[in-house]
Amino acid sequence: MDFETFASARWPRLVRTAYLLTGDHHEAEDLVQATLAKVFTGWSRIRRLDEPDAYVHRALINNNLSRYRRRRVMQFLTPVLPDRASPESAYGGISGIEAKSELIRALTQLPPRQRAVVVLRYWDDLSEQQTAEALGCSVGNVKSQASRGLSKLRAHPALAGYSGGTGLDGMDHRDNRDNRDGGGK
């Protein structure tokens, strides 16, 4: 498969993943473009991998974590939430995206590695093992981060509309006050 065919087919899905990671539509497209530009330079090798998609996932996650560390972007982590946009704009295309939904705000309040675990596990449907490989950490770390992330999201108003909330998913919910980026290899 040539690079353009591969990249154009993955573009929408990658942008959506990046949107959950960054909380911003323009930042998401920029992140995916930067990641694919890097993939392009090694495409002759990457195309021969058993799972080029796994490689691109890793690159996307690492690129985002690297950007976060470098810039320490705080604009989406502000404790004072901006006024909520109307429901129509909040869920309807780019203008809605800019207004940011409750869920996106909830996600962006998670530490970046925890957010990445939640996105990879529950949006991209990666297994714990695949998520661990994408993040370069242990499966135990993925379980722990997922547990903490879910615990925070469960208590967030963003999920109030999703019934149930009995919540317990069989995981160890320790120390959900810990807001540090506790990832590691």
Add this chain to the structure above:
Amino acid sequence: MDTEDMVREALRAELAAVEPGEWPVGAMQDRVRRRQRGRWAVRAVTSAAVVTGVVLGAGMLSTGWGSGREQVGAASASVLPAGTPPAVVVVRPGQRVQLGQGDWMSLTSDEICTHIVDAYGGGPGCGGWSWAAGTTGINLQYEDGVYQLAYYGSEQVARLTIEVDGTTYWVTPVVLAGTHSYTTGYVRAPLPSAARGPQKNPPKKSPIDGITMVAYGAGGKVLATSTTTS
């Protein structure tokens, strides 16, 4: 519904309304061009550049070119750098060699894998570099301030140098324990002056044109040399 399913459902509902723009071909091409300015590899230089020669005295090179081939880079390869050459670093397969500023490389029997922080961030990834088995030659790649050389052949390398804009730099040789099938090396050095500053988009030639690389064996014997060209 447990929390995992709630989150799944919420994420899907959230993203159902998100419509990414079209695949941005033009923007991607621009990015690739910008990125290529910072990463150049010269991998086509092969056995045509392999020579035999001996370093005579302190810093002067006399070349006894094998088979009368063109003396690629001979004039500019004639001066050795000042100072003590770095010792050869011997590593185990997969062991990371720190290149400075967080960059690293690791070696296997047939591949050099290089991790540049700017490209891979905090992740474990690295980009591979290999060559056809059984060939002999020397080549060079550059990324974000780091030059890497690879001499591949049966001879044992004692020293490596590159010359940029008339200044010659020692390159730290790195070999894999138990094999002499290749020697790599690294050095942080500036790009040629012609490659700095604004360039045409896309540049007409590689910014690492005109760099001379030399691999020396024991006693100053020149095992291979070449000068990069687009």
